[in-house]
Structure formats: C-alpha cells, structure tokens
Amino acid sequence: MNYLRISTLLKFDLRESFNSALWIGYSWIYFAFQLFVYGSIISRLIVTVNNYFYFYGTGLIVLSTFNIASWSGRRFVESAHEGRLRYMLSLPIGRREFFVEQLLHGVTVNLVRTFPPVAIVLYLSKLFSVSSFLSTLLVLTLVAIGVMGLMISLSVIAFKSFDIYSAIVAALSALLIRFSTINYPISSMNSIYAGASLSNPLTYGADLLRRAIGLDSSLLVNQDAALSMLLALSVGTLFLGIFFISRFVEGVKSS
Amino acid sequence: MDFAVETYDLTKSYGDFNALDKLNIKIELGQIRVLLGPNGSGKTTFLHLISTVLRPTKGTARVLGFDIVKQQLEVRKHVSIAFQDPRGFWRHKPKHILSFHASMYGIKDPERSSIVERTLKEFDLWESRDKKFMDLSGGQAKRLEVAKLFVHIPKLTLLDEPTAMVDLDGKRLMWDKIKELKEKGCTVIVATNEVREAEYLADKITIFSSGKDIVTDTLPNLKDSVKGGDVVDMRFSDPISPITLQTLKRLPGTVGIIEVDENRLRIPVTRSEDWLPLAVSSIHGNRLASVHITEPSLDDIFMTIVKPKAETK
Numbered sequence: 001m002n003y004l005r006i007s008t009l010l011k012f013d014l015r016e017s018f019n020s021a022l023w024i025g026y027s028w029i030y031f032a033f034q035l036f037v038y039g040s041i042i043s044r045l046i047v048t049v050n051n052y053f054y055f056y057g058t059g060l061i062v063l064s065t066f067n068i069a070s071w072s073g074r075r076f077v078e079s080a081h082e083g084r085l086r087y088m089l090s091l092p093i094g095r096r097e098f099f100v101e102q103l104l105h106g107v108t109v110n111l112v113r114t115f116p117p118v119a120i121v122l123y124l125s126k127l128f129s130v131s132s133f134l135s136t137l138l139v140l141t142l143v144a145i146g147v148m149g150l151m152i153s154l155s156v157i158a159f160k161s162f163d164i165y166s167a168i169v170a171a172l173s174a175l176l177i178r179f180s181t182i183n184y185p186i187s188s189m190n191s192i193y194a195g196a197s198l199s200n201p202l203t204y205g206a207d208l209l210r211r212a213i214g215l216d217s218s219l220l221v222n223q224d225a226a227l228s229m230l231l232a233l234s235v236g237t238l239f240l241g242i243f244f245i246s247r248f249v250e251g252v253k254s255s
Numbered sequence: 256m257d258f259a260v261e262t263y264d265l266t267k268s269y270g271d272f273n274a275l276d277k278l279n280i281k282i283e284l285g286q287i288r289v290l291l292g293p294n295g296s297g298k299t300t301f302l303h304l305i306s307t308v309l310r311p312t313k314g315t316a317r318v319l320g321f322d323i324v325k326q327q328l329e330v331r332k333h334v335s336i337a338f339q340d341p342r343g344f345w346r347h348k349p350k351h352i353l354s355f356h357a358s359m360y361g362i363k364d365p366e367r368s369s370i371v372e373r374t375l376k377e378f379d380l381w382e383s384r385d386k387k388f389m390d391l392s393g394g395q396a397k398r399l400e401v402a403k404l405f406v407h408i409p410k411l412t413l414l415d416e417p418t419a420m421v422d423l424d425g426k427r428l429m430w431d432k433i434k435e436l437k438e439k440g441c442t443v444i445v446a447t448n449e450v451r452e453a454e455y456l457a458d459k460i461t462i463f464s465s466g467k468d469i470v471t472d473t474l475p476n477l478k479d480s481v482k483g484g485d486v487v488d489m490r491f492s493d494p495i496s497p498i499t500l501q502t503l504k505r506l507p508g509t510v511g512i513i514e515v516d517e518n519r520l521r522i523p524v525t526r527s528e529d530w531l532p533l534a535v536s537s538i539h540g541n542r543l544a545s546v547h548i549t550e551p552s553l554d555d556i557f558m559t560i561v562k563p564k565a566e567t568k
Binding site for chain 1: 303306307308327328331332334335336338340341342343344345346347351355358359360
C-alpha cells in the first residue's frame with residue numbers, strides 16, 4: 001500500500017466534497033428539522049417505547065449514514081460515467097489502494113456530516129461521555145464502510161446499465177430501511193417482519209449505536225451479535241468491493 | 256529497448272464488437288507518432304489500453320518494456336495521458352488539479368508550486384487559476400488537460416485529440432508544446448482526426464480504420480504512395496505541340512493528362528520529384544513558362560489508399 005498516494009488522492013477528493021459548505025450545512029439543518037419537528041411530534045404519539053424521541057434520533061443518524069454511504073457509491077458510478085474515473089485509473093496508484101481511498105473518503109464525509117447530529121442527540125439525552133461519543137463514531141464508521149462497500153460493489157451493474165443499477169439501489173434501500181430497527185424496535189414487529197429485520201445489517205448498526213449511546217437495552221438486539229454482524233459486513237463488502245473493482249472497473253466505457 | 260510501445264494481437268471487444276482487432280504495432284522511442292483515423296476507428300481505445308485505463312480482451316502490449324496486464328503500476332508510473340474530453344472535476348480549480356497531478360507523481364513542494372505556476376503561465380491559464388473547472392471554457396479545459404503532462408515529464412505521453420475545441424492560436428501553442436515534449440526526450444503518441452495536426456507533428460503516421468492499423472509510414476512516403484497523387488500544372492509560352500503531349504504521356508509516372516487550354520496542362524503524376532526533371536529534359540518543341548506542383552493531402556491518402564484496403568479486410 002502506498003499511503004502517500006492514498007492520502008494525496010483523499011485530500012484531492014475531500015477538497016471537492018467540502019468545497020460546497022452549503023450542502024453540509026443543509027444536511028445539518030435537515031437533521032435538526034427532522035428531529036425537532038417530526039421526531040418530537042411522533043414521540044408524543046408513540047407511548048409504548050420509553051424516550052422514543054432518542055430512539056428516533058439515533059435511527060435518524062443511522063439513516064443519514066446509510067444515505068451518505070449510498071451517495072458515495074453513487075458518486076463512484078457517476079465518476080465513471082462522467083469520465084473522471086478513467087483519469088483516476090491512469091494515475092500511478094493500485095486498484096486496491098484506489099478502492100481503499102474511496103472508502104476513506106466516504107467515511108470521512110460521513111463523519112463530518114454526522115458529527116453535529118451525534119453530538120446533539122448525545123447532549124439532549126444527557127448521555128454524553130467521551131467513550132459514548134467515540135463508540136458512536138466507531139459504529140457509524142462500520143455501518144458506512146459496509147454500506148459503501150456494498151454500493152461500490154453494486155456499481156459493477158451500473159457499468160452495464162445505469163437504469164438497472166438505480167432501480168436495484170432504490171429497491172434495496174427501501175427494503176433495508178423498512179425491514180430494520182431504524183424507526184421501530186424489534187419487539188414491536190410481528191414474527192415475519194422481525195425475521196427479516198434480524199437478517200438486515202442496518203438493524204445491528206442502529207441497535208449497536210443505541211447501546212453505545214446508552215438507551216434502553218431491553219428494546220435492542222444482542223450486542224455481541226450486532227458487533228459481529230457489523231464487522232462481518234464491513235470486512236465482507238470491503239473484499240467484495242476490491243474484488244469487483246480490480247476485476248471489472250477497467251472495462252468501463254464512459255458515456 | 257528500441258520501442259516505446261509494442262503490441263501483440265492487442266484486442267478490445269465489447270460483446271461482438273471489436274473496438275481494437277488484433278493490433279500489432281511498434282512505436283519507436285523518442286518519436287512523435289500520430290494516429291490518424293475517423294471516429295470509432297480504435298485510436299482512443301488503443302490509448303486507453305496502453306495507459307492501463309482499459310484491460311485488453313485478448314493479446315497484450317509492452318509499454319517502455321512493461322507488460323500492460325502484468326505490470327500495470329509500472330506502466331502508469333511512466334505514462335501520462337491527456338483525455339479527449341476532460342470532465343468531472345467540477346469544483347476543483349486549475350491550480351489544484353495541476354498540483355494534485357504533480358503530487359501523484361511524487362513532486363514535492365516547493366518545487367511543485369513553482370512547476371504549477373510556470374505551467375499555468377505557459378498554457379495561458381494563470382489568470383484562470385482560481386476559477387472552478389466547471390467555469391472554464393472548452394478551450395481552457397482542454398489546455399489544462401494537456402498542461403497536466405508538463406508538470407512532470409513522463410517517458411511516454413499520450414494525447415487524445417489535444418486541440419479539439421481549441422482556437423487557432425491555442426492550437427499552435429499546443430503543437431509547439433507537444434514538440435517540446437519530444438525535445439525533452441519523451442515519446443509522444445497523438446490521436447487525432449485533424450490532418451493539419453498530423454502534418455505539423457508527426458515523425459510517422461499510423462492510419463487506423465475499424466480497429467485495425469492500415470498503414471504506418473512517414474508523411475512523405477505516404478504521399479508518394481498515392482498513384483497520381485501529385486498534380487503538376489504546366490504553363491507553356493506557346494501552344495502545346497502534339498509531340499510534347501505524346502512525350503509527357505509516355506513518361507514513367509504519368510497517370511493522365513488534362514488539357515486546360517492550348518498553353519496549359521494539368522498532369523496527375525506519381526512522385527513528382529522524380530517525374531519533373533525527366534519531363535523538363537524531354538520537352539523540346541515548347542518553352543516552359545511556369546510549373547506548379549500540388550502534393551496530395553492526408554485526406555487524399557486516406558481516400559485513395561486506406562479506404563479500399565479497409566473495405567477489402
């Protein structure tokens with residue numbers, strides 16, 4: 001691994017991603033609006049879960065991470081179709097290093113964009129501590145790597161057909177979000193929904209984040225299982241992505 | 256090592272379509288080789304393959320002695336490519352793009368900053384250094400794309416239609432800069448469909464058609480290979496006699512004779528440099544007033560030599 005070249009490329013990519021402060025500010029405002037308006041109203045309606053406001057808030061952070069990671073995967077696809085990818089592929093950097101840089105870029109963007117939401121939720125829930133904060137960021141990083149690795153791996157489909165890729169990602173996103181504990185605890189689901197949610201990595205990401213923050217553990221899945229699942233997801237999609245990128249990315253035709 | 260590029264049955268297919276079809280080509284070190292051909296003839300695919308942006312479907316190539324499949328990273332360390340349509344940098348500024356490019360090739364500050372400044376000035380981009388890429392004109396974006404190659408001097412430089420969208424002044428600037436690369440010891444491969452560009456730059460020209468290389472030679476040899484490609488206009492002081500006409504018709508190299516008027520002839524010939532001395536010494540009955548020779552253009556070469564070959568392959 002040539003870390004110097006990875007960091008140079010990462011710096012270049014981050015410069016562009018953070019060039020528009022407006023979008024980052026917008027994502028924070030969107031989070032605050034969603035939490036304080038929708039979250040506070042819906043938490044009054046839901047009385048079966050104690051402190052649903054914080055349950056919802058942590059779910060919203062995981063949802064944001066999922067969206068940002070999906071965006072990173074989509075950005076990779078767009079860079080191929082715009083012709084930027086072929087320039088990157090012509091530079092003196094290995095394909096594996098290039099993939100790792102893409103992941104690091106996505107993780108960094110995710111951390112910057114979720115940093116204030118995490119701090120707000122921790123502060124409001126009065127559960128803020130250094131360890132809870134660091135654990136939270138660690139969980140979000142694992143979720144981001146897992147989702148990004150999956151999305152970049154799926155980009156192989158986009159190299160054949162962007163329409164099919166878009167349809168698959170939209171369907172997958174809808175299913176992963178609905179059949180998970182992002183918005184509701186596993187105890188509130190019937191057996192079919194619960195079964196589907198227990199095979200969904202987002203469930204483990206959301207519940208592990210809630211444990212890291214210190215919310216009611218009776219509502220959450222097993223902590224060890226969650227950590228194992230997230231690690232497996234991150235490592236698995238990491239290798240899957242490297243495999244696909246090194247095998248298929250050089251056949252890409254830009255539009 | 257005598258060759259910068261050697262290909263062995265290099266093939267790139269998309270389904271049933273062969274963008275490049277069993278190409279076997281050698282490009283000498285230190286030369287400017289121009290690849291000429293119509294759109295879709297395989298020029299860009301060839302550049303993408305030897306820069307390892309694409310992977311061949313079959314066959315391989317050695318670039319500066321390195322295999323493009325097995326030693327990709329080594330190839331990329333020594334080869335740099337300016338793409339046909341630079342896109343995708345949207346919010347980056349020219350100075351950042353060049354600085355990044357230099358960093359990737361291991362050039363460190365403060366040398367990097369001075370190289371970037373010098374290159375921006377040389378390519379008339381200094382005033383636009385802080386503009387966003389998306390706000391540059393097409394010509395500026397193209398100049399920036401080529402300028403990247405000058406922040407580090409690669410051993411092999413590939414340029415895909417380097418002056419498309421560039422105005423006349425800009426074209427001349429780019430051509431002179433490309434020649435400068437050669438003077439610095441770099442091998443240069445230029446893909447273009449602009450004949451004037453090929454004439455100005457090429458040590459040798461390879462003409463592509465339908466994913467194959469049809470012919471490779473120097474420009475004078477290519478011109479000479481066109482039968483009747485040179486057109487000699489002869490004007491005489493007096494009316495042309497039947498003996499002069501017969502003499503010129505019988506000369507080796509004469510392809511035909513067109514009598515423009517009683518004092519003027521238009522004669523398509525092969526290799527006018529050999530034909531003309533013979534003609535002048537053979538004419539006895541008439542006095543020659545003036546001679547004008549028109550050489551075939553690369554367009555003529557393409558139409559007369561390449562097209563029939565491509566159709567029969």
